[in-house]
Amino acid sequence: MNTKNKIFNWLIRAGLVLSLGACAGAQNLAPDEIYDPFESTNRSIHAFNKLVDTAVLSPVSEVYGTVVPEELRTVVDNTARNFGQPNAFINHILQGNGDGASDTLARFLINSTIGLAGLFDPAAEMGIFDAPTDFGETLAVWGVAEGPYLELPIMGPSTVRGTIGIAVDLAIDPLNYLITREQAYYLLALRGVNLVGKRNAYDDLINVLLYESADSYAAQRLSYMQNKRFAVQGETAIDDLEDPYAFE
Amino acid sequence: MPLNKPSRRLVIAGAAAFMLPISGRALTPADAQSYVQQVVDVFFGILASGASEATILTRFEREFTGYTDVDVIARTVLGPPYRSLNNRQKRDFTSAFGRYLARKYGRQMMQYGNAEITITRAQDAGRKGILVSTQVRNRGQSPFLLQWQVSDGSGQTKLINLIIEGISLLTTERGEIRNLLDARGGDVSALTAYLSTQ
Numbered sequence: 001m002n003t004k005n006k007i008f009n010w011l012i013r014a015g016l017v018l019s020l021g022a023c024a025g026a027q028n029l030a031p032d033e034i035y036d037p038f039e040s041t042n043r044s045i046h047a048f049n050k051l052v053d054t055a056v057l058s059p060v061s062e063v064y065g066t067v068v069p070e071e072l073r074t075v076v077d078n079t080a081r082n083f084g085q086p087n088a089f090i091n092h093i094l095q096g097n098g099d100g101a102s103d104t105l106a107r108f109l110i111n112s113t114i115g116l117a118g119l120f121d122p123a124a125e126m127g128i129f130d131a132p133t134d135f136g137e138t139l140a141v142w143g144v145a146e147g148p149y150l151e152l153p154i155m156g157p158s159t160v161r162g163t164i165g166i167a168v169d170l171a172i173d174p175l176n177y178l179i180t181r182e183q184a185y186y187l188l189a190l191r192g193v194n195l196v197g198k199r200n201a202y203d204d205l206i207n208v209l210l211y212e213s214a215d216s217y218a219a220q221r222l223s224y225m226q227n228k229r230f231a232v233q234g235e236t237a238i239d240d241l242e243d244p245y246a247f248e
Numbered sequence: 249m250p251l252n253k254p255s256r257r258l259v260i261a262g263a264a265a266f267m268l269p270i271s272g273r274a275l276t277p278a279d280a281q282s283y284v285q286q287v288v289d290v291f292f293g294i295l296a297s298g299a300s301e302a303t304i305l306t307r308f309e310r311e312f313t314g315y316t317d318v319d320v321i322a323r324t325v326l327g328p329p330y331r332s333l334n335n336r337q338k339r340d341f342t343s344a345f346g347r348y349l350a351r352k353y354g355r356q357m358m359q360y361g362n363a364e365i366t367i368t369r370a371q372d373a374g375r376k377g378i379l380v381s382t383q384v385r386n387r388g389q390s391p392f393l394l395q396w397q398v399s400d401g402s403g404q405t406k407l408i409n410l411i412i413e414g415i416s417l418l419t420t421e422r423g424e425i426r427n428l429l430d431a432r433g434g435d436v437s438a439l440t441a442y443l444s445t446q
């Protein structure tokens with residue numbers, strides 16, 4: 001099959017980049033250290049992404065926030081998130097994370113039924129919260145280093161490891177094998193709308209990073225890397241805390 | 249002598265007991281937890297008060313700078329350039345930085361004014377103080393982790409860092425202040441002037 005061939009092609013190439021990335025980024029970095037050998041390319045992509053945000057995403061999300069009532073925005077968010085659960089479940093299993101896997105499965109079962117095909121999130125009301133993850137985090141659990149920092153067009157901040165994760169997630173998402181081509185288009189559209197919704201929900205945080213910081217590229221890179229390392233560790237390591245009184 | 253060892257121990261124990269009041273009682277996780285509860289009540293009480301943004305930010309700034317050790321944060325965030333400042337420059341930078349910090353984080357926290365905030369854990373980090381974890385739950389959103397690093401390193405119990413889903417205020421602001429300073433050719437006075445307009 002043509003698409004399958006493409007996917008395998010991708011995987012082989014991804015495998016090559018992965019081994020390169022693993023070698024290149026194997027060193028242990030301090031919390032505020034970031035390996036960014038492609039900075040000039042990344043900065044060009046950042047400028048492009050910022051332009052897209054200024055010209056399209058931000059104004060569209062503002063309209064979305066005004067026109068679409070909050071209840072409906074929540075429904076869109078819930079539904080898009082529910083469709084992401086099967087893939088998160090697979091990755092929790094691959095990571096050997098039993099709690100994450102069982103929470104994700106429980107959420108999917110509860111929200112798909114009582115939550116009317118994922119429109120609502122009764123699981124959260126029961127105290128079972130979303131535990132999002134992806135193949136990039138699976139690779140991290142397997143001991144693959146994050147590799148160089150990358151800013152991707154439209155998708156934003158990532159690393160070599162994260163980018164490979166995105167490609168693999170496309171291939172292993174069980175949903176892709178269960179839905180028809182037409183349904184896949186609807187899902188893509190839903191995810192697109194939800195991207196606009198997320199831009200609207202995190203408007204203040206994104207604006208601080210992109211438009212109020214001295215160097216939006218550096219600010220976004222630092223926030224992304226701190227958050228990603230935290231997600232991979234699953235907690236804030238006491239050893240990584242600072243002692244500000246140590247600086248005289 | 250059989251009495252020699254115990255008596256030496258006794259002397260050491262006596263000396264240690266004598267020294268205890270001087271070094272003071274160390275901050276315990278329980279102390280830090282009740283401090284954070286108080287801070288949360290005060291901060292979010294203001295943020296959810298429904299007053300105008302300008303009023304909220306003014307009141308938030310006063311409380312934030314009271315509960316936070318702005319001196320030590322300003323010093324560690326500016327880093328080596330801080331050492332070469334004279335006392336007046338240090339004072340000016342610290343006060344402009346405190347204002348900038350309070351307004352920036354006040355604005356960001358404002359959208360969580362009505363969130364439910366629950367203390368989930370307090371971890372002893374030794375010399376680095378106590379890390380108190382809170383879960384912040386806003387209606388219709390997944391909860392996130394907000395951590396408060398509390399220390400009595402200055403002699404008084406104060407907040408010394410905030411960590412939002414792994415994103416540390418100290419790390420983030422060190423990056424930001426460095427970039428702002430670089431953009432001003434390393435001129436701290438220009439940086440201070442800029443911060444006080446924020």
